[in-house]
Amino acid sequence: MPTDDRSTDTPAAQPADAGTPADTPSADPTPSADTVTPEHRPPAGASAAMTWAPDGHDPLTVTATAGWTVLRREESPAAEVFAVAYTLDGADPGERPVTFVFNGGPGASSAFLHVGAIGPRRIVVPEDGSLPAMPVRLTDNDASWLPWTDLVFVDPVGTGFSRPVPAKDGEENGKDTKAGDPGYYSFASDLAALREFTSRWLSANGRWASPVWLAGESYGGYRIGRLARSLPVDEGVGLSGVVLISPAMELAPLTMTDYSVEGFVDVVPTMAAAALHHGRIRGVDDAAGVEEVMAAATSFAATDYVTFLAQGAAMAPERRAAVLSRLADLTGLDPALVERLHGRIPIDRFVRELLRDDQQVIGLYDATQTVVDPFPDREPFGGAEHTLHGMTAAFTMGANQVIRGEIGVTTERQYHLLSMAVNKAWRADEDAHALESPGGATDDLRYGLAVNPHLQVLVVHGRHDLVTALHTSQRLVNQMRLDPTAAGRVRLRAYDGGHMFYTLGHSRSAFTADVAELYGVTSPG
Structure with missing residues (x-):
């Protein structure tokens, strides 16, 4: 990992007098406590x-x-x-x-x-x-x-x-x-x-x-x-x-591929919460709250679903069908779509599909928020993500x-x-191996x-x-x-x-x- 090559013998810069013109060096050439080098000053604070x-x-x-x-x-x-x-x-x-x-x-x-x-x-x-x-x-x-x-x-x-x-x-x-x-x-x-x-x-x-x-x-x-x-x-x-x-x-969980597991497992409880919020979830008690639904989805994702992802084609057809049916119910999606996706539901696909029949797209960053899909016949959504960039x-x-x-x-x-x-x-x-992934924070x-x-x-x-x-x-x-x-x-x-x-x-x-x-x-x- 690269070392911090900064100089340690210079005090931190402080905001200059508010009356100094912005983005221009101070007219006073005399080094002081708020200078880093005599020839450079930051803008006025x-x-x-x-x-x-x-x-x-x-x-x-x-x-x-x-x-x-x-x-x-x-x-x-x-x-x-x-x-x-x-x-x-x-x-x-x-x-x-x-x-x-x-x-x-x-x-x-x-x-x-x-x-x-x-x-x-x-x-x-x-x-x-x-x-x-x-x-x-x-x-x-x-x-x-x-x-x-x-x-x-x-x-x-x-x-x-x-x-x-x-x-x-x-x-x-x-x-x-x-x-x-x-x-x-x-x-x-x-x-x-x-x-x-x-x-x-x-x-x-x-x-x-x-x-x-x-x-x-x-x-x-x-x-x-x-x-x-x-x-x-x-x-x-x-x-x-x-x-x-x-x-x-x-x-790693932020990247979903046909061969990854963690990312798909981690989002199932959130998808279930979104489906519950929008009234699209199936196979749960009508009185179930979001915490109960997410707990059930977490249990499914950490057992049957993760096994399905890991085994792929090796899973018995009957068990595979049961897993995909349960996944479709929890996510509120069309079972035929879940089958076509082989049980791997990218989040950008989920937000387009959950309310597609209402011509609405839910948010990636907040699945409770919706926006009218301006281009329902196109893939992907024809604009910036509305729950992040919409707030810009x-x-x-x-x-x-x-x-x-x-x-x-x-x-x-x-x-x-x-x-x-x-x-x-x-x-x-730069000092990482060509095949070395960035280190995590955990x-x-x-x-x-x-x-x-x-x-x-x-x-x-x-x-x-x-x-x-x-x-x-x-x-x-x-x-x-x-x-x-x-x-x-x-x-x-x-x-x-x-x-x-x-x-x-x-x-x-x-x-x-x-x-x-x-x-x-x-x-x-």
Whole structure:
């Protein structure tokens, strides 16, 4: 795995005076604490006082600070990482935790968690979690974690306002520019950048005495599993706990082929939950709830169905027919279709087929959400995935309202909510064998739990997320071979909704209550 080749003798960059023109170097040539090298300064940041006072909560006064930290490679500035920090005024930094928050993708900014779930302000969405009317509005977030922790929302390189620093005079500055990658678009280099940012932020803000927590969503959950091991080892940052939100801890289940097993097994319970929600499930008690249905589907998937997938043509015809019939009933699909697919149902096919007779497509990221199929005669669905990309405008507008409008950052840069350029440029690490798959995060999380007997872990999912399915994490936790002490420090929770379950008010509230319990808070308000 590539080592972190940054220089360690330079303090972290701090936001410059808010009056400095955006995206231009400071006119003051004198090196100071906020410079990385005399010839390079990041754009000007901004800071603002903010009062968080949702109904039913005691008001809190926090300072919101937004700005760029410069990362270095081989003594040269290589990237400017943008982050927004909310710190409670007057709090004891030795007692007050600080939580670093990021999303996944790869290529996603932190805006989903920033203005959707955890930050002091969130976008207003309908009660059913569907797309709000534009322009999106903001409100004080009654489910924010601010009552018990400071928050730092981090945009990895290439996302949000974070950018690589262009090389000068043709020099590479220690960066690999192959395939559009400035040296940060791979598994190990991405983790190295997040570690560097974390330690620089702690140093620059005098927070090495604070309890440190991590929270990440989707591929951000993968990042957190890996950081649970490498952040203490490589940066000396001890962790109090981690929150993995709709995580992709292992990458293999995300790929479904005619020869794979795990991915197909893991999504059956979620498909059953979707079929129940839309009234298409068969062969279950009419009074059965979603948890009962998912438990039955999990039992089927982990026994008869996994045996069917593993045996293939070796399974006896009568038993094969019984398995396919049960699979069709649980998923709500036409038995003839399940037969044609040989019992392997890709999730993108499932979302087109479940409600095809109503000309509706359900969501990959939230199977409770539907959209009219504009091209029912075509394959595949003729547009962006509506439960993720359909929310792009809402989260982008919300992030810009907070960062530019409320905190006061002035920049001509576009806020990249989801960068497909970063996603497409992502690659395996150079020192890996040609046939070696990227390492998963579960082993690193196991290691972190073993060497840190105080580490607390919370893994959370939406029941209707087909992309990072609940059963995947249930299976992985059961396969981690944890001793009773470590197992007691791992919590797994599920809520109504999908990948971004926190768009549902009751799920967001339940999530926040579980996080407060994890942090040891008895009165979240």
